[in-house]
Amino acid sequence: MKPLNYIGFPEVRTAAAGRWEGIHRALGIQLATTSHTKHTPCPGCGGRDRFRLDATYQDTGRWICGGGGDTQAGDGFSLLGHVFGWTPLEQLKAVADYLGLSSANDKERETLRRKAEAMQAKMQEDARRLDEQALRDSNLLMELRELEDQIRHRQYLQRQAHKATSLYRVCITPLEDELSAACAVNTMILESYAHYSAGANQ
Ligand SMILES: [Zn+2]
Incomplete structure (x- = not known):
């Protein structure tokens, strides 16, 4: 051979x-x-x-x-x-x-090698972007779960308050943690979309 x-x-x-x-x-x-x-x-x-x-x-x-x-x-x-x-x-x-x-010939091989290097660099870049996106997604999911927990906790407090004062509708204002968690989720979603539209414009 x-x-x-x-x-x-x-x-x-x-x-x-x-x-x-x-x-x-x-x-x-x-x-x-x-x-x-x-x-x-x-x-x-x-x-x-x-x-x-x-x-x-x-x-x-x-x-x-x-x-x-x-x-x-x-x-x-x-x-x-x-x-x-x-x-x-x-x-x-x-x-x-x-x-x-x-x-x-050598020139053709050199051209192919350059092209292969560029293709590998692009694949690595794509993989890196996917990793970043996965990290953003998992952070977002964690924030969403936290927000869900806080909302459930407030709903629980609200039900308890209803029971305690059966004659009145009692409204408990959103907890401070709940508001900041909602803001964090909102920011992350906006950032994620900003990334997508930036990616689409490239
Ligand atoms: Zn087989």
Whole structure:
């Protein structure tokens, strides 16, 4: 096997994005469907309905196989391992060959590498944003629970007051904690929306 020089997974993955169905079929994987909502027999380990493609299949080659109750999943490269038993290096070489990258010149490889770096940076940035959003959401949920507790507590006090003075409707003003919790929740929701609209304008 001719060594691949310095072309690696990031570069080949970049070039393969959007082309996984063609790659898999050309390399001999028989896909029953490319719909990610349909369960089919696994092209590797058979069965009846244990296999399905991910919604991002064309871009990433991602798949999920229930196996014998032992779920496996991976990207377009690893499906070649699951079906044909190829090692990661064999998977890389086969996809690179199919895409004509094994004979790519240095300039073409450099372009692919830059593109791969940019794509990875973007994926990391997206993951970081998602983490931040998840943190904001969980903080917001905690504030909402606290507010709910405080409201329940006030309602309890109000019911007690009704019982104590059965002839009068007694209204207990919102507790100070309750008001500040409501304000905090309000601020967090506004901040969250500000983030979304800022994101949409980028
Ligand atoms: Zn399988």
